[in-house]
Amino acid sequence: MTTALPTRAASPRLASIHDFTATAEIAAPQLGAIAPPVASTTRAAGRRAQRRLGPGRRIPYALTLGPALLIAVWAVASATGVLDPRVLSAPWTxxxxxxxxxxxxxxxxxxxTSAQRAFLGLALGVGLGTVLALLAGLTxxxxxxxDGPVQIKRAIPTLALIPLLILWxxxxxxxxxxxxxxGVVIPVYVHTHAALRTIDARYVELAETVRLSRWQFVRKVALPGALPGFLMGVRLAVTGAWLALVVVEQINATSGIGHMMSxxxxxxxxxxxxxxxxxxxLxxxxxxxxxxLIERRTLSWRRILAG
Structure with missing residues (x-):
């Protein structure tokens, strides 16, 4: 006791630190008992808000609901005579x-024949668009x-090039x-190039800090970072491939769905x-x-990080 009193008097700041520590030790069990419910309540409120304001739970077979409704309207209009069968045949026909x-x-x-044309053009266009995007996005x-020639091609509709391609x-x-x-090159190039150019600067600084080589940076940072943009470009490219196929198969084709329609x-x-x-x-x-599906499986790590 005789030694403790002079110490408190000589060092009031040290005494205040001791008092704060003792108070924290006494209050710690109570804070520990209160904090988890508060955190869990906050997380639960966030989940409720996400369900209320966000996209919510996925509807089973949601992709087929729209086409099914369209077919149902078509069938009803045909059965009731609203649609003349000479103008638009009934679904059962x-x-x-x-x-x-x-x-x-x-x-x-x-x-x-049509599937072979579409997939050959899609593979060629995706490959070429990816190579051009890597060249323009990394150097x-x-x-x-x-970038300049690709932007010029972007301004020219692909179908406008058909007469020139026929001559060649x-x-x-x-x-x-x-x-x-x-028709496939442009969406793949645009989205992949944009994704490469908008990689988070923090990842670039981290790569410089750990002294990654140029190839390691491309393989471990640039390519994974550009993957979401690349897949978005592929989604648009798939649609573009089928749109171009509809046109080219009706130009002096001897086989294919377009030839059959002609x-x-x-x-x-x-x-x-x-x-x-x-x-x-279809x-x-x-x-x-x-x-x-590929996008969901490949980018599943983003949902894990977000959760």
Whole structure:
């Protein structure tokens, strides 16, 4: 006791620190008992607000609800006579026509030809767009050489190049695949290049701090950072591939869904034309769903970090 009193008197600041520490030790169990409920309450309120204001839980088979509603309206309008069958065939007529064309093998043969054209053009366009985006996004020299011509091509519709492509490559498969590829390059390039140019500066500083080499930076920082933009570009490119296919298959084609539709137009067979449109739409819907599935699986780490 005789030694403690002079110490408190000689060092009032030290005494205040001791008093604060003792108070904190006494209050710690009470704070520990209060803090978890407060934190859990805050998290629960945040989840409730997200459910109320955000997208909420995914609806089962949501991708098919819109097309199903459209078909239902079409069927009702046909059954009630609102739609003249000479102008627009009924859904059941299209189904019967599809069954007949499948039975004689014409639909499957044309379907395979169209799918081959679309996927060849898509693969060529995605590959070329990715290479150009990497050149322009990772080097200033590449951006100076590549970005200008690509932006010029972006301002020129792909379909406007068809006459020139016919002069250069004829009306064969080469022209059709190249037309599809040119329609695919631009969305892949634009979104991948933008993603490369907007990588968080903190990641760049971190790479410099840990002294990553140029190749390590590209592999571990630039490419993963650009992946969301690349996948968004691929989603748009898939749609562009099918849009270009619809056009090129009606230019002196001897096979494919577009060729089948052109013949049907000559004979006024609206059910075959509608069947071709349905096939194109289903192909586009399935392709977009596949890319979205890849996007969900590949970018699952973003949801983990957000959670």
């Amino acid at each position: 299209v189904v019967v026509t599809a069954r007949d064309l499948i039975a004689d093998g014409r639909l499957l043969s044309n379907l395979l 200033r020299v590449g951006e100076a050489l590549v 490559f004829g009306i064969g498969e080469q022209m059709k695949v190249l037309t599809i590829a040119l 013949l049907a137009r000559s004979y006024g067979q609206t059910e075959i034309i509608l069947l071709g449109l349905v096939v194109y739409g 192909f586009g819907l399935a392709s977009d769903a596949a890319v979205r």
